[in-house]
Amino acid sequence: MVPNSPTKLVIDRTVLRTTGHQTVQEFESTPFDFVSRCGNSLYGLVSSYSDNRNYFFQKIGTNDKLTTRFIHSLNVESHNDILIDAYSQSLNCSNDIITFITRESIRSDTDEEDGIKTVTTKLWKWDTQHDSLSGVSIMNGDGTSLSDGEGFILYDENSIDSNSIVFVNSYSGILSRVDMSSGKS
Amino acid sequence: MKQRKIFDSQSGFMEIATNTDKIAILATDANDINKTSITFYDKKTLEKVSSIPLDGKLKDALWRGYWNTNVNHISIKPRY
Numbered sequence: 001m002v003p004n005s006p007t008k009l010v011i012d013r014t015v016l017r018t019t020g021h022q023t024v025q026e027f028e029s030t031p032f033d034f035v036s037r038c039g040n041s042l043y044g045l046v047s048s049y050s051d052n053r054n055y056f057f058q059k060i061g062t063n064d065k066l067t068t069r070f071i072h073s074l075n076v077e078s079h080n081d082i083l084i085d086a087y088s089q090s091l092n093c094s095n096d097i098i099t100f101i102t103r104e105s106i107r108s109d110t111d112e113e114d115g116i117k118t119v120t121t122k123l124w125k126w127d128t129q130h131d132s133l134s135g136v137s138i139m140n141g142d143g144t145s146l147s148d149g150e151g152f153i154l155y156d157e158n159s160i161d162s163n164s165i166v167f168v169n170s171y172s173g174i175l176s177r178v179d180m181s182s183g184k185s
Numbered sequence: 186m187k188q189r190k191i192f193d194s195q196s197g198f199m200e201i202a203t204n205t206d207k208i209a210i211l212a213t214d215a216n217d218i219n220k221t222s223i224t225f226y227d228k229k230t231l232e233k234v235s236s237i238p239l240d241g242k243l244k245d246a247l248w249r250g251y252w253n254t255n256v257n258h259i260s261i262k263p264r265y
């Protein structure tokens with residue numbers, strides 16, 4: 001039976017590791033960073049620190065059975081770092097679509113401060129029925145991408161759904177409503 | 186993108202809460218901490234619906250506690 005409100009679901013899964021000519025089957029325990037219930041199923045995101053921060057999307061199981069099935073990974077380019085911006089460890093699910101926001105940093109070795117050049121804020125839709133993942137950049141009124149230098153955006157779990165997100169930018173003082181499919185109204 | 190400028194300077198303290206119809210924004214003016222209010226906006230049109238200036242006691246409690254609201258109800262849990 002799947003727990004009702006999992007916050008840190010840990011699942012043993014089998015992984016194959018290849019070293020040289022040898023492939024070894026191992027078990028590893030995977031703590032999911034985010035777990036969301038959508039319909040009668042559970043879905044999880046687990047982060048990896050192996051190269052850059054990356055996220056893997058998995059269907060964990062249904063109300064009756066725990067199984068794991070890999071669905072997607074976020075393709076983060078080399079030297080980038082990505083973080084899911086969320087208030088809780090359960091991401092919003094509405095109409096079988098899990099929605100969440102990421103903040104992607106483009107690293108630059110030449111940057112004088114901390115190596116982070118820019119940050120792009122993106123809105124993501126994970127369609128659990130069609131196993132599709134799509135993201136759009138959240139844009140400012142002038143058409144530029146919302147970056148970290150403009151302050152954090154504030155929103156809560158009820159201001160984001162499968163159609164739109166409403167947020168306020170605490171730096172610019174602008175309240176925005178963004179369409180989920182295009183990043184625009 | 187539908188947008189509305191709701192304040193000029195960066196807020197000293199800000200929280201947001203939404204329900205199906207409205208957005209409630211609690212903000213303190215960065216230039217005047219005595220000016221703290223909760224303003225309600227229509228979630229679809231972003232039109233301003235109403236605004237409630239906070240009195241001294243409530244404002245003091247906000248600074249000391251956790252603000253929690255579902256727009257229809259506002260509760261404050263003091264940290265200490």
